Amino acid sequence: MTAVVVFDLDDTLYPESAFVESGFRAVGAHALGAWGIRGLGDACLTAMRAGSRGDTFQRAYERVSGADLPADRAHQLLKVYREHPPDELPWHEDALATVQMLHGHVPVTLLSDGYLPTQANKARALGLERWIEKPVFTEALGREHWKPSTKGFELIMSRYPGTASFVYVGDNPLKDFIAPRALGWRTIHIKRPTGTYAHCEVPPDRNADHQITSLLEIPEKLGITVRQ
């Protein structure tokens, strides 16, 4: 059976925490260079580990400067975070081994939400183009086509005419499997013990067909014979 295997990016192929840490380092360097404020990057990490969500920059800035974060500086920090190019990001070990194993046997591609410059920088830092053909970043189709829109998935289907079987592999059952299920794709949920959504419960109609704990299980789940 020829299947097209389509991966999610963040927390499926690599740990998103690595990007977050790299982003906070860039934010810290900006605060020092532009405003002479030291320690903002570390303070962001501390704030996030303490449970901040959405107010990380504010909390960290207040901690290192003793003042409220002005709106224009907040805007700058967000821009630096989103647009900084990480030098390198680590793949999940099982992810790299799996795409290498599938390479040359079945088409392997990717569909990911997120801000376009950010996702493009991640792709570069991971060297995705070596293993992933024509990744789809849904932001390029319009913000309204982030998951669970079917548009990006349909775009992938149009690129492989005559292929009957498509598979989507993701880590977030809240949004990853709704569209591919609606289009008749098979779906696989990667549940890593440390994953944000590993213990997330969703109604059966949103759940994936298969739950796995390592991407190395994919060839067997799909009946794809690969060289070991």
Ligand SMILES: [Mg+2]
């Ligand atoms: Mg993800």
